[in-house]
Amino acid sequence: MSLFSIILIAAALAMDAFAVAIAAGVTLKTLDFRQRFRLSWHFGLFQALMPIAGWLAGSTVSRYIESVDHWIAFGLLAYVSFHMIKDFFAQDEEQRKVKDPTKGMMMVMLSVSTSIDALAVGLSMSMLQVEIIFPAVIIGITASAFTLLGMELGSKIGRFDKLRPFALLAGGIILLLIGFNILYEHGVFNFLAANI
Numbered sequence: 001m002s003l004f005s006i007i008l009i010a011a012a013l014a015m016d017a018f019a020v021a022i023a024a025g026v027t028l029k030t031l032d033f034r035q036r037f038r039l040s041w042h043f044g045l046f047q048a049l050m051p052i053a054g055w056l057a058g059s060t061v062s063r064y065i066e067s068v069d070h071w072i073a074f075g076l077l078a079y080v081s082f083h084m085i086k087d088f089f090a091q092d093e094e095q096r097k098v099k100d101p102t103k104g105m106m107m108v109m110l111s112v113s114t115s116i117d118a119l120a121v122g123l124s125m126s127m128l129q130v131e132i133i134f135p136a137v138i139i140g141i142t143a144s145a146f147t148l149l150g151m152e153l154g155s156k157i158g159r160f161d162k163l164r165p166f167a168l169l170a171g172g173i174i175l176l177l178i179g180f181n182i183l184y185e186h187g188v189f190n191f192l193a194a195n196i
Contacts (some may be wrong), residue, residue, distance in 0.1 A: 080172075
């Protein structure tokens, strides 16, 4: 597999991380080094480890994972999205609890949900007999870079106090749309349409 192909795959996989990072930047408004490092490190780490896990799983475990991976990703994104939208509808600024998405379980949920597609990429590379370490490193570095870029963009948007609540709403909606897109890519809506 050529370096160019690996970079294209890495950029495509990093789009979810980029969108979530924008929402995180909007939520935080101002970013410190630790927040930037934590989110970019974890998004990059999970994006690098998931293809390795998919590659190692090969065809033995894939059929069990494939049937639910999109639902797991959707559920995690919907959970975070729900909380962002709920914060938007809080009656005043004091009720809007700004939860730091670069800490705790929220960061882990976002890391997993934005990297589940990378599991399928690793599985594909296993079937194509492509060595996984180099592509995984490129995927991880790309996800980290896109995360940093997204956080910076989001924090610039979040600094406009009048826009910030609407940016939180938009971020929550974007996360939900990413979740629905994951379901769409896995054919869930085709299955539902055929069975209704």
